[in-house]
Amino acid sequence: MRTRLIRFRGERSQEEMGRQYGVSQQAWSYWERGVKNPSPMIMKRIEDDSGVPMEVLFPDIFNNLKL
DSSP states (O other), rough: OHHHHHHHHHHTTTHHHHHHHHHHHHHHHHHHTTTOOOOOHHHHHHHHHHTOOOHSSSSHHHHOOOO
């Protein structure tokens, strides 16, 4: 579970968030559960809109990077 992404959604529905980012409710649900990942462009939009770094919103993606 990506708890920071869920917190960002707040009282809004997954369907509403999906519309805001041009995806389906199911896609947003997958992102929250960590089943799938948004594109880098959408991750950046969410980062800008939420004020939370994408590395914090999607820690499972960035924790697996080998630098």
